[in-house]
Every structure is written in C-alpha cells, then in structure tokens.
Amino acid sequence: LDYAIWGYLEAKACENPHESIKSLKKAIKKAWDEMPDDMVKRVVDSWPGRLQACIDAGGYIE
Template identity: 80%
Template sequence: MAWPPYSPDLNPLDYSIWGYIESIACAKPHESVKSLKKTIKKAWDEMVKRVVDSWPGRLQACVDAEGGYIE
C-alpha cells in the first residue's frame, strides 16, 4: 500500500486549524492589532493541543481505512 502523501485527513491545517482560527478571530471586533494577535495566539494554542491529542486516533483511522478518506 502506498502512503497517501497529500491526504487531507492527515493535514491538520486543512481539516481544522485555519477555519477555527478564523472563526475565533472574526467573532468580535478588536480594538487593536495587539488584541487580535492575543486572540489568535490563544485560539492557536488551544487548537494545536487538540489536534496533537487527536493525532493517534486520526492516524489509526487512516490505517484502518487502508489509506482511504476518513470522516
């Protein structure tokens, strides 16, 4: 079986992070760039932790699907 080199299921930037960061950053107006950066950093840190924690399960699901797409 060939490894799926560009599998979107194994690319957390595609399947979750960018959309989440955008939704948090745009949820309310910011008074300054500093406030926006703080919000983005907090959302990034939270999401990256979740993605890292979910990685073993996503990888196993991809193996179980024999490289096919997972939901």
C-alpha cells in the same frame, strides 16, 4: 494545519467583515496568538487515532 485549527482561526478572524487584506491578516495573527493552548494540545493528541483510522480504511479518507 489541522481542520480544527483552520476552523477556529476562520471563525475568530472573520467575526467582523474586513475592508482590506491587511485587516484580515491582523485578525488572523490575533486569533493565532489568542488560541488556547489546551485546544492545540487536544488537536495534536488526536492525530495518532486519526492516522490509524486512515490506515484501517486502506488509506482512503473523505
């Protein structure tokens, strides 16, 4: 997944501490289900430009 998606999921799922892996998994699934569709669209739409930037940089990105 794109860094933006992971960042969103982490921020939402970790708003509160978790006492178990089960609780963390539940929070991640909830954040995934509640992720705005327009955010996913923006992330997907940004890929062609980001891939071109990688090509332009000779395949090297940091």
